[in-house]
Amino acid sequence: MCTGSCSKVIGISLYPLAVVSIIGNILLFFPDFQVIYSQEQAEGNYRLTDEIKYMGGVLGGGVLVLIPAIHIHSTGNRGCCANRCGMFLSIIFAAIGMAGALYSGIIAVVALIKGPVCMLENGTWCRPFANSTESYLEDSDLWDICQEPKDIVMFNIGLFSILVLTACLEVFLCGFQMFNGLFGCICGTCQNKEVA
Numbered sequence: 001m002c003t004g005s006c007s008k009v010i011g012i013s014l015y016p017l018a019v020v021s022i023i024g025n026i027l028l029f030f031p032d033f034q035v036i037y038s039q040e041q042a043e044g045n046y047r048l049t050d051e052i053k054y055m056g057g058v059l060g061g062g063v064l065v066l067i068p069a070i071h072i073h074s075t076g077n078r079g080c081c082a083n084r085c086g087m088f089l090s091i092i093f094a095a096i097g098m099a100g101a102l103y104s105g106i107i108a109v110v111a112l113i114k115g116p117v118c119m120l121e122n123g124t125w126c127r128p129f130a131n132s133t134e135s136y137l138e139d140s141d142l143w144d145i146c147q148e149p150k151d152i153v154m155f156n157i158g159l160f161s162i163l164v165l166t167a168c169l170e171v172f173l174c175g176f177q178m179f180n181g182l183f184g185c186i187c188g189t190c191q192n193k194e195v196a
Contacts, residue, residue, distance in 0.1 A: 003184030004075070007090060010177045011073025014097065014170060018066040021104060021166045024159050025057025031116075031156075032149035046125050049117050049156065056107030057163050064100025065170050068093035072177055075184075087184030090177060098174035105167030108160045112137065116156040118146030 029038045029052060037047040075090040115129030115136050128145050129136040136142045143153040
């Protein structure tokens with residue numbers, strides 16, 4: 001496969017990953033699919049996990065991957081000098097995409113380690129697993145400590161795990177594009193001119 005075609009495949013593959021990352025982060029604002037927790041957060045009540053507000057999925061895995069994906073996808077088109085300039089720029093854009101994906105992934109991993117914010121039996125809101133010696137990820141019996149929102153632990157684990165997975169795939173694809181772009185910058189995109 002030539003470097004231009006490879007760039008198109010990588011760019012097209014990054015689009016759905018960026019969209020999944022954005023949607024995953026937005027859904028985290030609505031635990032139990034309720035708006036009330038986001039509204040209470042806006043009023044100064046501590047109801048959402050801090051890492052949700054850092055917008056790792058929207059900014060990092062979303063926008064900072066989507067913009068490079070558009071350029072990487074268009075790099076596969078034929079240009080002057082076998083599109084060496086476009087391939088060089090794709091290295092820079094891929095590095096930006098990789099940085100955004102790393103940001104998203106790191107935020108999601110930290111959120112998984114610390115656990116969600118939830119209401120305990122005594123009515124206080126806190127992160128009960130943040131300073132725990134036991135890993136709540138390995139022992140689902142600990143999840144019952146959270147009374148509200150309903151199934152918040154499973155909700156957070158599911159969505160933050162999706163963000164980690166998409167970030168890993170984005171890092172891999174952007175890293176591969178950096179090597180592909182370097183090879184394309186040196187050798188060109190190897191696309192033959194169409195015969196009329």
